[in-house]
Amino acid sequence: QKEVEQNSGPLSVPEGAIASLNCTYSDRVSQSFFWYRQYSGKSPELIMSIYSNGDKEDGRFTAQLNKASQYVSLLIRDSQPSDSATYLCAVNTRLGFYFGTGTSLTVIP
């Protein structure tokens, strides 16, 4: 079983819609969760971190964490074409930082 799993997509949404990205993890005692955005040919860029159950909002981005279900998600409201990228879920486990394989998002103008 992989430490972090994501639906690889691709996910396509129209401009202005809400994009929903999901991630599950296996290490139940993990405490830190992150979403990174990676544009094609670029390195990953940290966009959200979340440590407590519930929602955390930052601008158009909302991260949601449910430790009981070992589930973390990212919602992007009012999606823009510039949001088109691969989104990587990362979990800081007892074994170190592990990443999902990423979900490719395309926002269609």
Added chain:
Amino acid sequence: GAGVSQSPSNKVTEKGKDVELRCDPISGHTALYWYRQRLGQGLEFLIYFQGNSAPDKSGLPSDRFSAERTGESVSTLTIQRTQQEDSAVYLCASSLMTEDNEKLFFGSGTQLSVL
């Protein structure tokens, strides 16, 4: 420096040659990670350094791969007798461990092409 610095940004080598990739972490960051990312794939963990502790080498794919780090500064990833399958982007990341959390910041990577 202001960010994680990696060099070279691109490296083209012939099969069988050795290569050395360099990572200069953010000053003061105690943890350093190396990842490999093949084209269109996710990040594959290679090795993790934390302060002066013994590194976690569990992700190194073969004994052709090795890495060193001097204290909390520069790290080098060495690939011996390179193979075409080693072609990928090698990403370095550093983080500051605090009581509350650890956030990882990436360099721009080294694109390795083995011909």
